[in-house]
Amino acid sequence: GIQVEQSPPDLILQEGANSTLRCNFSDSVNNLQWFHQNPWGQLINLFYIPSGTKQNGRLSATTVATERYSLLYISSSQTTDSGVYFCAVVWGSNYKLTFGKGTLLTVNP
Amino acid sequence: NAGVMQNPRHLVRRRGQEARLRCSPMKGHSHVYWYRQLPEEGLKFMVYLQKENIIDESGMPKERFSAEFPKEGPSILRIQQVVRGDSAAYFCASSQTDYSNQPQHFGDGTRLSIL
Numbered sequence: 496g497i498q499v500e501q502s503p504p505d506l507i508l509q510e511g512a513n514s515t516l517r518c519n520f521s522d523s524v525n526n527l528q529w530f531h532q533n534p535w536g537q538l539i540n541l542f543y544i545p546s547g548t549k550q551n552g553r554l555s556a557t558t559v560a561t562e563r564y565s566l567l568y569i570s571s572s573q574t575t576d577s578g579v580y581f582c583a584v585v586w587g588s589n590y591k592l593t594f595g596k597g598t599l600l601t602v603n604p
Numbered sequence: 605n606a607g608v609m610q611n612p613r614h615l616v617r618r619r620g621q622e623a624r625l626r627c628s629p630m631k632g633h634s635h636v637y638w639y640r641q642l643p644e645e646g647l648k649f650m651v652y653l654q655k656e657n658i659i660d661e662s663g664m665p666k667e668r669f670s671a672e673f674p675k676e677g678p679s680i681l682r683i684q685q686v687v688r689g690d691s692a693a694y695f696c697a698s699s700q701t702d703y704s705n706q707p708q709h710f711g712d713g714t715r716l717s718i719l
Binding site for chain 1: 635637639646647648649652659660663693695697705706707708709710712713715
């Protein structure tokens with residue numbers, strides 16, 4: 496099956512800092528989504544981005560499908576950005592999302 | 605979370621009881637997926653359903669677990685004779701079509717605790 500690797504596994508930032516989270520995948524994908532799981536466990540859909548670049552406020556994402564990676568940028572981080580960020584993909588003839596192990600982000604005041 | 609409704613948010617059961625988790629997809633969506641997040645683990649696919657049909661149950665344990673998505677009403681994930689290892693967060697997602705390039709929209713999850 497497909498491998499989805501996220502880096503770094505953990506990241507600690509001071510409020511106001513910028514960060515880049517990476518997701519590498521081992522095969523062509525039909526669907527790629529970024530999620531934020533907040534400290535209350537809710538899974539927030541950030542981006543649907545199988546290719547190209549999208550921006551939503553302080554967050555943006557870029558997927559380079561031909562090179563099999565995606566990046567999530569967080570600018571001017573806030574304490575509410577803390578939580579786990581997951582990348583997930585659909586590949587081949589599957590319908591299911593395969594998740595990476597996530598990046599645990601801690602933003603300190 | 606884009607309208608996927610899961611209930612209950614928290615469910616406590618004793619070992620040997622049954623757990624029933626409900627999921628109402630977004631309006632206009634007829635494709636439902638269930639995922640499980642065990643403690644300290646990532647999210648794993650369990651089952652994919654369309655109305656009245658199970659399309660892919662490759663991620664669901666063979667025993668004690670079942671899922672349905674009837675013509676009317678929510679999708680139900682049923683766990684019989686629960687054990688401690690069933691304690692997890694169970695997430696439901698829905699999509700508009702069966703094309704694999706469609707985004708899946710997630711509910712807030714049901715946290716199942718087994719005493």
